Amino acid sequence: MIRSRWARWLARRIPAATRVQLNQRRIFIMPNRVGAAFSVMQILLLLAAINYENSLAYGLTFLLASVFVVAILHTYRNFTGLILKAGISGAVFVGEQARFRVRLESDGRAHQAVALGWPPASLQMVDVPANGQSECELDMPAQQRGWLRPQRLRVESRFPLGILVAWSWVDLDQAVLVYPRPLAGDLPLASGGSPDEQDEGARATGQGADDYQGLKTYQPGDNRRRLHWKAYSRGQGLLVKDFAALAGRDLWLDLQGVEGDLETRLSLLCYWVLQLDAGQQAYGLRLPGMELAPDYGETHREACLRALALYGLMP
Structure with a gap:
């Protein structure tokens, strides 16, 4: 029930389209495991500063907190404005790997270390130059004939410090036609x-x-x-x-x-x-x-x- 409600909410917030541009409504950002450990360390530093009334400990705590806030802004800035477009994908036979082409375009600034794919499989990482574009191919096994429509694509970035992850789930409305697996035999x-x-x-x-x-x-x-x-x-x-x-x-x-x-x-x-x-x-x-x-x-x-x-x- 939770997954179905989450899918319906995503469909309303990020509808399926062959072209998607990431903006504040389509980007989610949270600390990752490294960021969570970084936050715990700041809390411990703050407690130590309060306990020992140490000015240097206070200064280090607030400096690290400022770095954390600035990292949020830069992680979001690296991700926002990125344009994703669905490429042309050819038909395959059952048992082959279907290839989905995705084109990433810049709206002006460069986008560093952008990863995309379908979890739990490993994500493919690309860099998008300023006022340029990059293209990547994502593979998915074709296990049965008919139209193969992948689930929503996860796009994420941990740039620049790796303590926060900005991500989005986009549906580029892609589909690959899967033919039956050829089977040798007598001519029917x-x-x-x-x-x-x-x-x-x-x-x-x-x-x-x-x-x-x-x-x-x-x-x-x-x-x-x-x-x-x-x-x-x-x-x-x-x-x-x-x-x-x-x-x-x-x-x-x-x-x-x-x-x-x-x-x-x-x-x-x-x-x-x-x-x-x-x-x-x-x-x-x-x-x-x-x-x-x-x-x-x-x-x-x-x-x-x-x-x-x-x-x-x-x-």
Whole structure:
């Protein structure tokens, strides 16, 4: 209950945004363990000064108290005005480390020894130059498919004396799409078209990976995985292997045609999306309630992987 109330209070005080600038409403400052020991020492010095009526002890006590107050001002000054922006983060597969990019910018003054991260993991420390910016990458394990949305980011600084810590909890509204983990297996194939089109009377047409047509001269944009290095070593120039697709044999990756639990089936389809895309073979994807027509290329691959990552999950 306390944590939920704390989260609601933070959401009101520091709402989620892709750009957050720290100010007096968003900064908290308290003595850390070193600062607490420093305060206890001052109290003991004050008691000793009162007991022995020693002017030097009084002077040292008040001097240290002044240093403590000045440290509060400088710790706050080093932290206030810092701007945090969410960077662009790419998609990953289950089991990989999702990388969240955060950009820190200065509003004029330099910001020293700024640490950020997600406790209990260690925080990453950066310095932000005056009128400049710094960028850091924060890693988080991707353990399940779908959208990975991290908790609030802790940003803190103990500059200059290390006896006080100024911190804030910011939500940069970041998310990384996590694809299923690719799982090798037999091709879960469902052929499109009529039975007559699936017989041996199918003809080669267009670019694909079904029928070997011979060698052709390399052109910019051709798949480099099909380079014929033996011909190149014989001095015949840079050639690539030419394949053609068979008409009437559209490849469909169908979730209903795969056995196993849901995550295993999605992982298998993910593997074959990557394999067919690498071979520039046109393929389609069928999921209950969704169908992506046969195609190939980066846009089609990303659409299929996204559909697999979000299938069956709440929006």
